[in-house]
Each structure stands twice: as C-alpha cells, then as structure tokens.
Amino acid sequence: MNIDMIRAAAVRIQGHAIRTPLLTSNFLNEIAGRRVWVKPECLQHTGSFKFRGAYSALSALDPATRSKGVIAFSSGNHAQGVAHAAALHGTSAVIIMPADSPQLKIVNTRAYGAEVVLYDRDTQSREEIGDRLSAERDLTLIKPFDEPEVIAGQGTCGLEIAQDANALGITNADVIVCCGGGGLTSGIALALAADAPTLRVRPAEPEGFDDVARSLAAGEILSNEKTSDNICDAIITKQPGDLTFPILKRLCGTGLVISEDEALDAMAQAFLRLKLVVEPGGAAALAAALYRRDEVEGDDVIVTLSGGNVDPAMFARALARL
Amino acid sequence: MNIDMIRAAAVRIQGHAIRTPLLTSNFLNEIAGRRVWVKPECLQHTGSFKFRGAYSALSALDPATRSKGVIAFSSGNHAQGVAHAAALHGTSAVIIMPADSPQLKIVNTRAYGAEVVLYDRDTQSREEIGDRLSAERDLTLIKPFDEPEVIAGQGTCGLEIAQDANALGITNADVIVCCGGGGLTSGIALALAADAPTLRVRPAEPEGFDDVARSLAAGEILSNEKTSDNICDAIITKQPGDLTFPILKRLCGTGLVISEDEALDAMAQAFLRLKLVVEPGGAAALAAALYRRDEVEGDDVIVTLSGGNVDPAMFARALARL
Numbered sequence: 322m323n324i325d326m327i328r329a330a331a332v333r334i335q336g337h338a339i340r341t342p343l344l345t346s347n348f349l350n351e352i353a354g355r356r357v358w359v360k361p362e363c364l365q366h367t368g369s370f371k372f373r374g375a376y377s378a379l380s381a382l383d384p385a386t387r388s389k390g391v392i393a394f395s396s397g398n399h400a401q402g403v404a405h406a407a408a409l410h411g412t413s414a415v416i417i418m419p420a421d422s423p424q425l426k427i428v429n430t431r432a433y434g435a436e437v438v439l440y441d442r443d444t445q446s447r448e449e450i451g452d453r454l455s456a457e458r459d460l461t462l463i464k465p466f467d468e469p470e471v472i473a474g475q476g477t478c479g480l481e482i483a484q485d486a487n488a489l490g491i492t493n494a495d496v497i498v499c500c501g502g503g504g505l506t507s508g509i510a511l512a513l514a515a516d517a518p519t520l521r522v523r524p525a526e527p528e529g530f531d532d533v534a535r536s537l538a539a540g541e542i543l544s545n546e547k548t549s550d551n552i553c554d555a556i557i558t559k560q561p562g563d564l565t566f567p568i569l570k571r572l573c574g575t576g577l578v579i580s581e582d583e584a585l586d587a588m589a590q591a592f593l594r595l596k597l598v599v600e601p602g603g604a605a606a607l608a609a610a611l612y613r614r615d616e617v618e619g620d621d622v623i624v625t626l627s628g629g630n631v632d633p634a635m636f637a638r639a640l641a642r643l
Numbered sequence: 644m645n646i647d648m649i650r651a652a653a654v655r656i657q658g659h660a661i662r663t664p665l666l667t668s669n670f671l672n673e674i675a676g677r678r679v680w681v682k683p684e685c686l687q688h689t690g691s692f693k694f695r696g697a698y699s700a701l702s703a704l705d706p707a708t709r710s711k712g713v714i715a716f717s718s719g720n721h722a723q724g725v726a727h728a729a730a731l732h733g734t735s736a737v738i739i740m741p742a743d744s745p746q747l748k749i750v751n752t753r754a755y756g757a758e759v760v761l762y763d764r765d766t767q768s769r770e771e772i773g774d775r776l777s778a779e780r781d782l783t784l785i786k787p788f789d790e791p792e793v794i795a796g797q798g799t800c801g802l803e804i805a806q807d808a809n810a811l812g813i814t815n816a817d818v819i820v821c822c823g824g825g826g827l828t829s830g831i832a833l834a835l836a837a838d839a840p841t842l843r844v845r846p847a848e849p850e851g852f853d854d855v856a857r858s859l860a861a862g863e864i865l866s867n868e869k870t871s872d873n874i875c876d877a878i879i880t881k882q883p884g885d886l887t888f889p890i891l892k893r894l895c896g897t898g899l900v901i902s903e904d905e906a907l908d909a910m911a912q913a914f915l916r917l918k919l920v921v922e923p924g925g926a927a928a929l930a931a932a933l934y935r936r937d938e939v940e941g942d943d944v945i946v947t948l949s950g951g952n953v954d955p956a957m958f959a960r961a962l963a964r965l
C-alpha cells in the first residue's frame with residue numbers, strides 16, 4: 322500500500338469520479354473559530370466516497386477476472402458504489418444485503434444494475450451465501466475497506482484535498498475524516514503524507530463506536546461492543562482493518578468523538594450554510610470541527626462530508642433542530 | 644457587452660468564486676429521457692450564482708470609487724452576493740430591503756457585513772431612499788441584472804459549462820437556465836455562443852411569471868401582471884432587462900414554463916439524487932428538464948441549479964412529496 326497505488330487509481334478514475342471542490346462558509350468559520358473547508362463527497366456518484374474505492378478496485382482487476390463479475394457484502398454506501406462501478410465496467414455485481422435493509426437502499430442498489438441477494442440475519446450466514454455464489458460463478462470479492470485498491474481509490478480524495486489546500490495556501494490544519502473501517506481515513510492520510518505533509522489527519526467517530534480513537538490511543542486494534550443502534554450507521558464497523566490500522570497508527574492524530582445530536586446539528590448547518598444533503602455518519606467530521614473546536618488544532622480545518630444517503634424523515638429530524 | 648468582458652470577469656473571480664462541477668445521476672437521466680447535467684450554483688458563495696456578478700461588478704470598479712462603498716436594492720440573493728463581495732473587497736455595502744423581508748435574509752445580509760436599510764413597501768419609496776443615501780455618501784449602485792459587469796460575472800458560469808461540456812463531448816444539448824431578469828441567462832448565452840456554439844440556451848420560468856418566454860415569442864419586452872405570490876420568488880421580476888433582452892432574443896431558444904408543484908418535485912429529486920439543497924426558483928430549470936421532457940431537445944440537457952437559499956419549512960414541503 323503506497324502513494325504510487327493512489328496516483329495510479331487517480332489516473333483510472335479520472336473522468337469517471339466527480340472531482341469534488343473544497344467549499345467554505347463564513348458562518349461555519351465563526352462557529353468553528355477557524356476557517357472550515359469542506360470536501361463534499363456526498364456529491365460523488367452514488368452519494369458517497371465509496372464509489373472511488375469501488376471504481377478503483379474494479380478498474381484494477383484484469384479484464385478476464387472482472388468479466389466474471391464481482392460480489393460485495395453491504396447494506397449501504399459500499400453496495401451502491403460497487404453496483405455502479407460494475408455497471409460502468411460492463412460487468413455484473415452481486416450484493417449480499419440483509420433482508421431488513423431499508424427498502425430504498427435495496428431498490429437503489431438494484432437500480433444501479435446489481436443482483437441483490439437478501440439473507441435473514443438471524444438464520445443465515447452471509448459468508449456462507451457469499452462463498453457459495455463466489456465458488457459457483459467465480460466472482461471476485463470487493464471488500465469495503467481492508468483492500469489495497471479500495472484504499473487507493475479513497476486516497477484519490479486525499480490527493481484532491483492536498484492539491485486544493487496547496488493552492489489555497491493551507492499549511493496548518495487538521496483534516497478530519499468520517500471514519501468507519503478506516504479506508505477513507507488511511508487513503509487520505511497516505512495522500513497527504515506525500516503531497517501536503519504538514520496537514521494532520523484525524524478520524525471522527527460517534528460516541529460509543531469509537532473503536533479507531535481507542536485503538537489509536539492503545540496502539541492496538543480494539544473493537545466496539547456493538548455495531549448497531551446509532552444514526553451514524555454509515556461509519557460504524559466492528560474495528561479498524563488489518564491493513565488500515567497500521568497506516569492510521571503511523572499517520573493520524575488522536576480521534577475525535579461526537580454525539581448523535583452533534584451529527585444532526587452539523588447536518589442542519591450543512592443544509593443552511595453549504596446547501597448540501599449529508600447523512601448523519603457523513604456529518605461526523607463537520608460536527609467535530611464545529612462542536613469540538615477546543616480539541617481541534619490549526620488555523621484551518623478541512624473536513625470530509627463522506628456521504629448523503631439519508632432518508633427524508635431523518636433529514637427532517639435534523640432540520641427541526643434549526 | 645461581449646465575450647471579452649466575460650473572460651476578463653473570469654480572471655477577476657478566479658480563486659474567489661467556487662468553480663462548480665457538473666453533476667449527473669442515472670436516476671434523473673431516466674426521468675428526463677436523456678442525460679442530465681447539473682450546474683450546482685447553490686454551492687456558490689452566498690448560496691447562489693449572484694455572487695459571481697456581484698464580485699465581477701465590485702472588482703471592475705476603480706479603487707477610489709469602490710472605496711466609497713456600494714448600494715443595492717434586493718430582498719434576496721443579490722443582496723447577499725453584493726454584501727459578501729463588498730466585504731471581500733474591503734469596502735462597505737448598503738442594502739435596501741423591504742421591512743417585511745424574511746428575517747433570515749436580513750440577518751444573513753447583515754452577517755455578510757452589509758448595512759441593511761429597511762423600508763416600508765406601502766409608505767416609502769426605495770428609490771428615494773437609495774438616491775438620498777447614494778448622493779450623501781457617493782455610493783455606486785450595483786444593479787441586479789441590467790448591468791454589463793454583472794452579466795459578465797454571471798457569464799463565467801457559462802464559460803465553465805462550455806469547458807466541461809466540451810471535455811465530456813456534449814454537443815447536442817439544451818442548456819436550461821432559471822431566468823428572472825435575464826442576467827444569468829444572457830451571460831451564459833454569450834459564453835456558450837463563443838465556446839460551445841452548438842449548445843442552445845433556454846430560459847425556465849414559473850407559470851404566470853413567464854415574461855421572458857412571452858417576450859421571446861413576441862420579439863419585444865412584455866411584463867408580468869404581478870411580481871409576487873409564487874414560491875419561485877428568486878426568479879420573478881417584472882420584465883427582462885433592456886440590456887439582457889436583446890441578448891436573449893438573439894441567442895436563446897423558446898422559454899420553458901413550469902408549475903410550483905414541478906419546482907417542488909425537482910427540489911425533492913435534487914435532495915434524493917444529487918444531495919443538493921435547492922430553492923424553488925433555483926429548481927425551475929431542473930423541473931423543466933425532468934417534467935417537460937417533450938419540450939426539450941437534444942441527447943443531453945444541462946441545467947443550472949441557480950440557488951439554494953430556502954427555509955426549512957419550504958424544504959420540508961418539497962420532501963413531503965417524495
């Protein structure tokens with residue numbers, strides 16, 4: 322896993338992924354007590370940064386392997402990213418989703434062209450279903466974060482941040498990244514270490530699901546006690562990955578932890594000041610910049626808005642706080 | 644008014660205005676029956692394209708004139724654009740606003756650093772107040788659309804559209820523009836005539852306020868009977884401008900007219916498929932692309948989302964239609 326893989330991924334996704342801008346608002350600067358720069362990956366294809374990693378991974382496969390199809394386990398943003406990236410490569414995708422996934426996510430994943438296979442969380446093993454299908458059809462598994470070409474794809478987001486930060490003269494800033502398994506965070510960290518080495522990457526997570534913050538503090542991989550029951554579902558995983566954690570440990574500052582209410586307030590500010598639709602997990606980094614300012618360092622702060630796949634009811638809940 | 648003024652404005656706003664991307668969504672393509680490309684000017688500073696024209700006009704003033712301050716009449720997006728552009732130039736702005744303007748718009752315009760002067764629509768003449776203040780303080784009036792350097796600034800949006808369309812190989816497309824007084828529409832039309840001459844600009848307006856569509860059909864400037872009572876308030880003006888109309892007449896195709904419900908539905912689609920917050924008037928062009936597809940021509944369609952300054956209650960009204 323190195324910067325050359327990220328640069329190669331950037332060449333492959335060029336013209337396929339959205340080159341998102343850095344946005345800013347005086348109103349947010351006032352709340353944060355410093356200049357805030359926002360990387361809106363909610364505007365990425367399929368509504369999250371996950372498309373970058375999925376496209377990178379698909380495009381890195383040799384054509385013969387790719388043509389047999391890919392498979393992924395996901396109820397969320399990775400599912401849509403893989404489905405869309407597979408369609409763009411003219412190959413098939415099987416996505417294994419829990420039968421109780423939100424209907425809209427199932428509908429969307431199918432609409433992106435994937436074959437969705439539903440399983441019962443209580444009675445069926447998704448790995449067993451996946452192994453059987455993979456063996457029968459010779460499918461390639463696209464993991465959500467602990468996969469070099471996926472990390473390389475997410476790292477392209479970091480190359481863009483570095484490019485824009487250098488153009489803007491931003492040299493003393495935390496770069497806060499919404500963090501689940503650490504694919505985006507480690508990819509951005511590698512890119513910045515190469516192209517903007519004075520910037521410091523820091524993961525943001527929800528309270529009670531701060532496995533990365535605790536793992537960084539302990540110097541070893543620690544797990545969350547549970548992996549459900551939080552509105553920031555998009556960034557909740559059991560623990561950081563075996564590939565991602567050593568990168569995070571080497572390159573990241575301490576983790577930032579935010580509450581559900583802070584995520585909702587950050588969504589409301591993104592609506593009001595940035596005109597962006599962000600999901601709760603995608604607002605974690607902005608929430609940290611706005612509401613944990615004493616824990617943030619630097620003249621500027623850069624935050625990822627990692628995704629925008631939120632249903633209207635949850636969005637209304639955020640707006641009701643304005 | 645010519646393309647060189649637009650190119651000069653582009654140089655002046657470089658690094659100050661957001662260079663917005665072109666976004667797309669398969670889901671919107673299906674509704675529209677062709678590929679849809681979205682220019683999200685809701686992401687522009689102050690939440691609308693108006694910042695481009697305001698910054699262009701301010702930056703074109705000679706420094707001695709500019710230092711005395713500027714004045715504008717507006718209850719909406721132009722007010723915020725002028726206020727912010729003035730602050731960035733280190734000069735003062737007086738904005739004359741109706742006393743019954745939405746409180747948030749007054750608060751925001753002040754927050755951007757302007758001096759807001761309120762007047763009573765029923766008993767006071769805003770022109771009289773403006774003339775008195777301008778004379779006393781030697782302020783320069785920044786008109787909302789019928790002003791060459793404002794049109795030049797809005798035209799920079801067209802240069803960007805042309806650049807991206809050329810890179811994407813889009814050659815046969817209507818470019819639908821949310822149209823009030825015609826500043827953005829005429830600026831984009833001039834830019835495309837120079838840099839992407841096979842694209843056709845078409846104005847979009849709300850039903851009952853289709854002065855531009857009727858004026859284009861008649862070949863002469865016609866007025867609306869009223870200028871209030873429509874949710875698309877941002878793009879409602881009495882009639883096209885004396886400077887803008889001849890440009891529109893020379894370069895634009897027929898006007899497209901949409902209903903309030905179609906504007907709300909387009910806002911809901913922008914939420915769901917683009918993760919963008921758009922105000923009703925800013926959604927008029929997208930509404931035309933999605934819901935008036937039989938009146939649109941070309942393999943592709945490009946639409947401006949001209950602004951996103953919408954209050955939560957109106958946004959909730961749009962989401963309730965999903």
